[in-house]
Structures are given as C-alpha cells and as structure tokens.
Amino acid sequence: MSSRKEHVSYGIGYDDSITRWWTTAVHRRPFESPQATFDAPVNMGEAYVQIVYPVRKAFLDQYDPDTRRMPKGPFDHIYFPFENNRVDFTTFIHTPPTISGSMPSPGLMSRKAEAIRSMSIHAEASHCG
C-alpha cells in the first residue's frame, strides 16, 4: 500500500466512522454441510426472528477465527461510502456460500501528528455477519 503516493483525506472526529477503504473483492465459496432436519416455530408476527439452521451450526463448528490468516490482497477496490457510515456489502444470496472480504484501511493520522509520538484509537467496532 505504501507505494501509493496521493491522498484522499477526510476528517474523523468523535463518533465519526472510518469509511473509505481499499478492499479485496468479496469472495464466495459454496458451503456444503450434512443433510439434517430441525424444528422451529413459524413466525406468527411480522418482526425478525432468529432461527439457527443446521447449516449454520456446521459452519460455526468448523470455523476457527484464530486460525484465519489475514489476507494479503489484492486490495484493488475502493469502497466509497457516500452517506453510509458502514462499510457495507449487504446482499441477497439464495444458496449458502461463505463470503469473505478484507479491507486494509486508509492511513490514520493525527492532525497533530508532529507533536505526538504515539497514541491509541478508542473505537467501537460493530460487525454484522
């Protein structure tokens, strides 16, 4: 990333989101799981209900986040947020694949970087997925 020379910069104040990112493509890979039955009630209302399918249990059983290696790219797409505060790849997929995407951030600089040797970012990270 460091070979890139020009900056698109924007301010990040308290409670603002970091929204401009280089990203990989979102990769899809079909996920096969054992055939299984299950039981859950039909939703008799209009609100969202959470029902964990056997396919999800199978996915979680085999998923170990600690063994996931951070990808090296290529990071060749820029995510432009416009009004969105999220880095959002929400979509609709009829059959169950795993999906993954990676985003190395913009650089983060303190506006007073010359005066500060180091600092911490205190941030809230929200994730849906």
Added chain:
Amino acid sequence: MNGTRTLTFSPFTRNIASKTTIQLPLNRGMNELVVHADELAERDVFFYFEFRYKGSIPLQGVLLVDKGARRISEIETFLRSCFFPRDCLSEGNIELHYDPSTLSGTLDLTIDSRTQGFPPLQDPVSHVVARPDTDFVSLGPVGNDVGVFKLLVGAMAGGQLVNRELIIGLRPTDATDIVPMPTVGQRKAQTLWFIRDHGEEVVNRAMAICEVDKKFTPEAERFVLASLHMIEEMGDCADFHLVPMFLLITRYDTFLPRPLHDRIQCAIAKFRYWIDEPGNDVMWYFSENHAFLFHIAQYLAGHLFPETIFSASGRTGAEQYRIGKERVERWFDTFFTYGYAEWNSATYIPIDLIGFFVLFEVAPDQTIRDMSKRALDQTFRIMTYNSFKGIMSSSFGRAYEDTLKLRDQVEPCFMEWVAYGMGFVNSHIRAVSLFCISSYEPPRYDRDILCDDGQWMETELDQGQNQVKTYAFRTKDYFTASVRRFKPYQHGHQQHLMNVALGPDGVQLFVNHPGERAFSGGNRPSYWAGNGTMPFIEQYQALTMMLFRTDPEELVHYIHAYTTLYLYDEFVIHDRWLFIKVKDAYCGLWFSNGFAITESGANTGKEVMSQGLEHGVVVRCGNRYAFDSFGIFIRSLAGRAIRYVPDDGLTFDDPQYGIFHVVETSAAIDGYPIPYGPAKTMTIHKGVLEHV
C-alpha cells in the same frame, strides 16, 4: 494494526450487529489497519462493519491512491449531489440532475442497470457526459421497460470506478396506460396480453404466453427454466416458483416438451418440503407466506404423484399429500382465526395469493378449494378497503423502499386494476397472472368504499395473533391510515406504521424514523422502510399524533417524511407546519422540532427532515368540503394551540375534534380516553364531514 493481529471478534449473530470497544495503538505518522470479515450467507445477508471513533483528538483519514486523488474527491462530491427529480416516470426523458458547481469540467458517466435484486433495463444508455454549464443529463427516453430499477451511476478516476446507486421507477404510458374494459373477464384478457410482453421472467409468465399464443414459445421455455433452476437448487424463495409449477404441469401439460415435463417432475420428487425432511439448504420456511407455500407444494406434489418416493423425506406421495393437507388446513385455520400476521403487506399478500389461486384451481379437495375461495374474498376485501384510487395506501406489516415510494408499482395495484378497473398496470405479475387464468372473481368491494362529497368512512381491524390494530379513515379526497399504539419506542424491522394518500392520483406521504443512513441500503429497517425506533401513534379520524423517542444508539438522529413536493399543487411552510394541497385534498404536518426540506442529494425535493431524538408530530388531513379552501385549512390549523414537551407529551387543539393529548402510551380527547377496544372483525363506520 500495522501488521499485528489486534482483535478477533466473531459473534456470528446472523443479521444482528454486535459491538465491542477496542483500543488501537497508533504510531506517530501513518498507520495501517486491515480488517477481514467472514460470514455464512443465508438469504438476505447483512454484511458490514463500522469503525466509530471514540477519541477526542481529531484524526485525519487518508486513502492512499496512485493518482487522481483530487478527481476522486470531485467525483464523490458530484455523485453525492445526483438525484432523479421524480421517483417514477411515465414519459419524456430520464433526467439525472446534479449540482454543476461540483464539476471542474466535463465528466464521463457510466450507467449500469445490472444490479442485484433488480431487473436490468432492456435498452439502456451506458455512457453520458455531465457538463458544468447545466444541471442535468438525459439518460434517454422512457422506453418500454416497466418496473423499479436500480442504476449504478459512476465515473472513472485514478483507475477506479466511483459509483453510487439510485432507484427509479418506470411505468411508460405507451405500455401501461391501458383503458380497462368493463368486465373482469375482459380485463383479465387484456392483462394476459400485457403479461405476455412484460413482467417478471418466471413460470407464471409462461402460462400467460400459453393462454395468449396457445403454444409453448422459446420465451415461455426460458421463463419456466428460470423458475425450475431455483427449484432444483432449492434456493431461497423456490417455493414461490414451485407452487405455480403445479398449475403448469396440470392445465398446460400438453404444451410442454416431454423432457421438460420430466425434468420438472424430477425436481418435484427431489424437493425438500419442510424442515422435518433432511436438507442443507437455507430456504426460509418460517414466515406466514413461505410456510403456506411449502405446505401447498407438499399437498399438491403428493396428490399428483402418489406412488413416487420423495427423496428428501423418503415418503410416498400419498403420505406427502396427507401431511401437506393437514398443514394447509391448519394454516387456513390460523388465518381465518387471526387474519394476516404480515398485515396489509403489499409485498407479501401477493405471495399468499399465489397459493390461494393455485389451490382454487387445482386442489383435489373441495374443502380446500372452499377455504381458498374464502381466503381470496377476505384478501380482496383487505386490499380494496386499504386502497385509495386503486393504490394500497395503508400501514404494512412488512415493507421495502420501493413498496413505499413507488406505490403504483406494487402488485395489489395491478390486482385492483384487474378486479375493479382502478389502480395501475405494472411489472409485478406473479399473482396477477394466476388471477387472470383463474375463474375466480371477487365480490364488488370497490362499491363498499365509495365516498361522495362530504362522506367519510373509517375501518378498524385487529390483525394477526398479535392483534395489531390497523386503522384507516377515508373521504373522497384523501385516505389516512396507521397502526394504533404498535410497539412504541421499540427497535423496528420492516413495519410501516402510518401513511397518507392525497388527491385523485393518491399522492403518498408518510413519516418515520430512518433505520440506517444509506438512502437505498438493503438493511431492515432501511432508510425509508420501517423505523429505527418505532413511534407511539394514535389516530382519530383525520388526525394522527406521533411521539418519537429515538434510542440514542440508533444510527440516525432525525426523523423524516416522504414528501414528493413535485406532485403537490401547492405547499406552504408556516412556522413548524408544512401544509400541502393536492387538488381538493389538504394535509398539515407539524414537527415539534421544526423541519427542513432536503435540497441536495438523492432525496432532493422528496423529503423533509426534523432533527433530534424526541419529537411530537401532528398529521392532519382535510378537504375542500370540510374547510372550503386551502387558506382556511391553513388558518384553522396554524391558529390552534399546540404544545410538545417530551415528559408531558403532545397536545393539539384540533378545530373539529377538540383537545387531543398523547403522552407515553395513552391518548385522550378533551380529557376522555380514546376508545381502544378489540376489533376482531372489521368494524366500519360511515358519516358526514362537518364544515369547519
């Protein structure tokens, strides 16, 4: 962070965001942060992350690029300013408007209509040039396309395509302005000819082709194969395709090539009909509409192929028939007892109608056919009683952005057109096509809702096991509806809780709290559909009072109204009131925190916003009969006492109804509680408007 794994966060709560607070160590100067996200995608997949800065020292975010940084920023600003002045076009050119001050020179734009979940344009303009000496660019004339389209408008900079999505509805006059003939039978014939050439490319349309052309054309085969593919791979919503397939292989079987018939039969034998059969798909079974269609499919498949061994369950067709029949009967029993759980839903009622029509036509049991007839009658009554000028204009249990903003493009509109000659011809044809090849004709509910000058009619019906209190009030000139006292101050999903329709064209208006910031995002609640935090709503005839107490954790800290200013004959801003006139219909909107008309970006001219977390909102409708003139309507409302204090609620001295007060979860007029009793069957009252 800077090459070191800093956080692993993997709650995997499907479609519900999880949050954690982290400390990221920052070195002096440039720092690099890398995020990796995984998910198992099941149908609608909300796949996003957000980093929200909680520090006090201002930071500078820096996107490093090879070249063109300034151009990228310029294009972002330009695209942010783009909008369609009208949400739906019937004629003329499709004009994309923008702020020319954002351009330093000409800009080549790419237009791409191939977006997920929306149909592509048949003959799209793919490249146009935006110029700084004008404020719009034409994307070509409104062609023959009918429907809702999502366009990606983009431009290249620094080797990157910068683009954003904008939604537009097209209902070209040439294709859809069909004069309805006098009888239902004639309108069904007109509709089948329309569907032959327009609408969703699914098995339902193939049957319309068989009816019109009396043969199985290559196009019909393509549409059947598209549906069959969904069934074979057991993709989510395959049940929407499977149930009509039973009508195809019975009534239209002589048209089908034998190999295609056999392939359909094979797919039916392999399908998974419920979750007690082993499978590894992610089809959604658990909503009212899906459950119904799965049960119908099991019932009909078992009946048609009683000797076949169904591979997912290992049962014979005869067993599937027996189990499916019990499930269908149980579904109907619940439906007749409680009504729709997804009340008035213009999106999902047509899915239920697919099932009703197919059962009405091919169910082997007279009892089931009778139940489907009763359900059809009940559903047409709900659609018609909640429609104004043929447009379903009520609250909805579940809604999407296009369901609300492009109301003439939803399927109940088309149903009303076929049934009664009101409403609009559009591209949603799944249930309409089945209606047209069915012998079913609905009762003349359109006569029930007629209001002459000065007459009013109100209806109330508790729907679903949750007994959601749906209410509507209509006159000849306007229609105003809501759900009374529904889950106030809770986080919403897709519930559309209040709505107004004005004038002879049913101009739509509603107030809600946006659920996310992206204007056309795919989350639930979204910016336009549903509420982040649901308000308390009480309605008394033409007066609706709303209290918003938005959770500070919500993403959007304002409320807004969908206000298509370009469709109003006149609008007047008076202090915190917005007064609207559409022919003889009037509406006054009062926002306790004031409001601002959106004058830039995608919602230009279609939105008013009111900032803050806590609000009192008054929505009052009127017409020329009651108020004589728009000026008197304005003076009558603007001159009345009105007060909002968060802890003490909202009080409005209505010129007709008296002093209306709502606070927390209660409501009163002149100090007396407003009646809030059960309405298990539809209560109907009619009367004559008073002159104010």
